[in-house]
Amino acid sequence: MARGSALVTLEGVSAMVVEVDGVVADTGPLHAAAWKRTFDELLRERARGRGGRFRPFDLRHDYRLMYGKSPPEAARAFAASRDGGLAAWALSPVGEGDEGNGDETVARLWDRKDRYYLDSLRTVGTAAWAPTAALLAALRAQGVATAAVSCNRGAAATVQAAGMAGLFDAVVDGWAAEGLVTAEERYAAVLAETAARLGVAPRSSAALLSSTPAVRAAHRLGFRLVVAVDRDSAGNGTPSSDRLTGWSGADAVVADPGELTTPGRPG
Known part of the structure; x- marks a missing residue:
């Protein structure tokens, strides 16, 4: 797949890791x-x-x-x-x-x-982002393992509040990175722990992330596909090839998880 291509396919991916804050729900x-x-x-x-x-x-x-x-x-x-x-x-x-x-x-x-x-x-609660829920359901139906990750603590409570607990095989958050300070090193620890819990190597996994430190960490760990979610680019006419600006380490940038094509689904 070319970097920044309009079609982002998940063919050959054994696991999908998604970021809780910004991808599972708008917790900002x-x-x-x-x-x-x-x-x-x-x-x-x-x-x-x-x-x-x-x-x-x-x-x-x-x-x-x-x-x-x-x-x-x-x-x-x-x-x-x-x-x-x-x-x-x-x-x-x-x-x-x-x-x-x-x-x-x-x-x-x-x-x-x-x-x-x-x-x-x-x-107050928080609502699941419907396109993410639909993507995860489609992937799980095809046997792809799924996990939710966060640099913050409390991800399990967030996933539960969003009604998405049944869509994940694992939820790993900042408790797996205790003692680490920077966002990138915390995400690296969380993502490495996630791969270990799923039993799927990063090179066989995709990551759908909404923060630049998480994207850099996933790239450094060698994830097969690193996709950044930039909600701000939705509907503003930004060409897909231009969305990569500012997302160092991303293979592609999407405004909506619905832009990803799951195995067996036509693009």
């Missing part, structure tokens, strides 16, 4: 809201304790700084964007810090954000 708003709740609480506490002005987390501007990053990277990116002592406060190494000094470590911020995300899943 829930993650953004969880980060906002986390940081607003802490920023308000700091403003009250130090006599400064409370400037809340901005969902449009601040979350853009964090998008596509691992949770530790995301917390640090936001902290670095704020003035004063906030950067030092949030840049303690993951899992380290003086428990008695009143400061927050990245690990504690991350834990709090995860609790708020899971709260939203229980109260």
